[in-house]
Amino acid sequence: MASKIRRALLPAGTLIAFVLLWQAVCSAFEVGPYVLPAPWTIASYMADNAARLWDQLSFTLLLALKGIGLGVAIGIAAALLFHLIPGVRAALSPIIIITQNIPTIALGPLLIVWFGFGLAPKLILLALVCFFPVAWSMLAGLGQAAPHLREYMAMIGASRWEVLRRLELPASLPSFFTGLKLTATYGVTAAIVAEWLGSSEGIGHYIVLKSKGYDTTGVFAAIVCIVALALAFYGAAVLLERLVIRWRPGTSNAAAGKRRDAA
Amino acid sequence: MNVGLEKEAKLELIGVSEGSAKEAKLELIGVSKSYRRDRKRHPVLDRLSLRVGEGEFVTLIGPSGSGKSTLFRLIGGVELPDEGSIRIDGKETNGKRGLIGYMPQQASLFPWLSVAANVSSALTTAGIEAGEAKRLAAEWLRRIDLGDVAGEYPHVLSGGMQQRVSFLRALLMPRAVMCLDEPFAALDALTRAEMQAWLLRLWEEERRSVLFVTHSIEEALTLSDRIYVLSRAPARILKEIRVPLPRPRRGDVWKEPAFVALKEEIMGLLGEGTSP
Ligand SMILES: Nc1ncnc2c1ncn2[C@@H]1O[C@H](COP(=O)(O)OP(=O)(O)O)[C@@H](O)[C@H]1O
Ligand SMILES: [Mg+2]
Numbered sequence: 194m195a196s197k198i199r200r201a202l203l204p205a206g207t208l209i210a211f212v213l214l215w216q217a218v219c220s221a222f223e224v225g226p227y228v229l230p231a232p233w234t235i236a237s238y239m240a241d242n243a244a245r246l247w248d249q250l251s252f253t254l255l256l257a258l259k260g261i262g263l264g265v266a267i268g269i270a271a272a273l274l275f276h277l278i279p280g281v282r283a284a285l286s287p288i289i290i291i292t293q294n295i296p297t298i299a300l301g302p303l304l305i306v307w308f309g310f311g312l313a314p315k316l317i318l319l320a321l322v323c324f325f326p327v328a329w330s331m332l333a334g335l336g337q338a339a340p341h342l343r344e345y346m347a348m349i350g351a352s353r354w355e356v357l358r359r360l361e362l363p364a365s366l367p368s369f370f371t372g373l374k375l376t377a378t379y380g381v382t383a384a385i386v387a388e389w390l391g392s393s394e395g396i397g398h399y400i401v402l403k404s405k406g407y408d409t410t411g412v413f414a415a416i417v418c419i420v421a422l423a424l425a426f427y428g429a430a431v432l433l434e435r436l437v438i439r440w441r442p443g444t445s446n447a448a449a450g451k452r453r454d455a456a
Numbered sequence: 457m458n459v460g461l462e463k464e465a466k467l468e469l470i471g472v473s474e475g476s477a478k479e480a481k482l483e484l485i486g487v488s489k490s491y492r493r494d495r496k497r498h499p500v501l502d503r504l505s506l507r508v509g510e511g512e513f514v515t516l517i518g519p520s521g522s523g524k525s526t527l528f529r530l531i532g533g534v535e536l537p538d539e540g541s542i543r544i545d546g547k548e549t550n551g552k553r554g555l556i557g558y559m560p561q562q563a564s565l566f567p568w569l570s571v572a573a574n575v576s577s578a579l580t581t582a583g584i585e586a587g588e589a590k591r592l593a594a595e596w597l598r599r600i601d602l603g604d605v606a607g608e609y610p611h612v613l614s615g616g617m618q619q620r621v622s623f624l625r626a627l628l629m630p631r632a633v634m635c636l637d638e639p640f641a642a643l644d645a646l647t648r649a650e651m652q653a654w655l656l657r658l659w660e661e662e663r664r665s666v667l668f669v670t671h672s673i674e675e676a677l678t679l680s681d682r683i684y685v686l687s688r689a690p691a692r693i694l695k696e697i698r699v700p701l702p703r704p705r706r707g708d709v710w711k712e713p714a715f716v717a718l719k720e721e722i723m724g725l726l727g728e729g730t731s732p
Contacts, residue, residue, distance in 0.1 A: 345564040348532040349629065350554020351581050359577060363568040440568045440609045 230410040235417065238410045250418050252395040253384050257426065260316055260387075261380040264323020265373065271324060272331035276361070282332075293325050297383060301390040315387035322383040326375035334368025335361045367441070370434040377426035385419060396422075480546070481665040482508040482531065482556075482633045487540035489526055490690070499690035500526045503540065506684050506693065508633055511663040515676040518686025519726065524669045527691070528635050531667070532556055545632045554582075557629035557664075559636045563618035565610035572597060572606040575625050582629040596624055600658070616647040623655065627664065636668045640675065652678055653707045660704045673722045677715050678705065685725045694725050 212232050218224065219231035226234050239246060275282040297318060304314035338360050346356050388397025396415050403411030484506050490499040500523040508514045516524055529535045531542055533553035541548050544555045565574045572593045579589035597606045600620055610618055619639055626634050640648045652675055659666065659679070670676050676683050683697045700714055709715055 341560065341562050341564050342566065344534075345558065345560055346581075347534045347553070348528070348556070348558040348560070348635075349578060349581055350533065355581055359566065359581075363566070366568075438568075440611070 257384040260319025268324035268327025327372040330372030334365030338364035502690040515680040557626035559626040
């Protein structure tokens, strides 16, 4: 625990120094708040508009949660489908690669044309962005189960379903969480883009409003909210990973020494 | 009836003295296998015949790479023999899985399951109801003095302890034969000797039908009722040796003259054409 705190000290120090420098530059050169608001200005702006910001933020939070949930569900389903049915992967790969290479900025307006301004186009956009990291990393994980465990399961006559449930799914969890952590942050960005393109609420919409009104401080306040949200999502994914994957040797340092006394 | 006669005839042919006096749990008749590599056939097993009787501890000893693990893959039904027949409990089982208990060289415990769950999940695969599997696992872990670590993840266990769990998992599977593939090869000498004594004691209490693979002559002689000595690849049976040492055996069985004599004989057989 103590070493963890010590490890966090340096990056935290840099961050504080950066904010202080920013504040100092703004005060020293009297930079106008419409160009670059000082940290203190942003903070007091946020305090004054806390209720409004919170409303917008919770809208974005909910949208991101729904989209990430949908994306993760589709991602898991796709990984299983690709893994269990050979040929599906090869057949669908080109389409998936294409969807992943269309910029969301270009895809968004199209989705709005097709599905209107409701929730549907936003969810589709989010799901498209969010399913990919989960599907791809989980698929890799499913195939990477230790060969000697595979051999063991074959030798005791385990069924395909048992191999999936007892071996491949648990073995894919570390990769799944790698994907989930990516998705958690992509999801927030995608939610902002979706709101930017067509919404009357949310932090994304708020940024549009503020930037059109040259309210730079407002834009910065929104950015702070977005970063906080993305970090919170990432943190939640890390926490979930810790809760689920407790077996990895090295989580307790006593175990590492006791492991494999005979190689 | 016909089958019985045929079997006896074949057994006579390969020089199995005991005939059908003891029921054969596992029987291999003229089993061959070859792999294709670089468009060439590489024969691995050459018309192997052997049997494991009820409650008998039989060992295959042979140089590494001679095809012992391949033989186990055939018995486990993971691969099909090119020719010959594999019988478990008198029925032909070529390519049929789920009929043997298996203990591999690496402990192969699932890192995400507790020690107890590792045992019980293997038992449910073998068809034991989940509650009963849990009960059996807990009871037996206590019996082999691993009750304290039943709830731990396997990585906190030493290599020897992991192999004990792995053995228990194979032992408790309600199946006709246990196949143990060099289970102690990865252990250091001290742990290995300890594990042999442990296995000997446990097996002598339980008397399961065992087919055991090793390349240690002492290990084979200490544990087995009978030993098949294999040639280098393609594996043939060079000799079948009955170990006349009385049971229960103890760790110091290697001092017996019969042990020493057999050891020399097997060394001679295995040493043909190898280093002095
Ligand atoms: N799937 C396979 N494909 C090709 N060759 C194989 C395969 N499995 C085993 N072999 C070959 O068969 C021989 C016997 O291997 P193995 O049964 O593992 O020997 P042992 O267990 O006696 O050490 C080796 O030469 C090995 O290279
Ligand atoms: Mg082997």
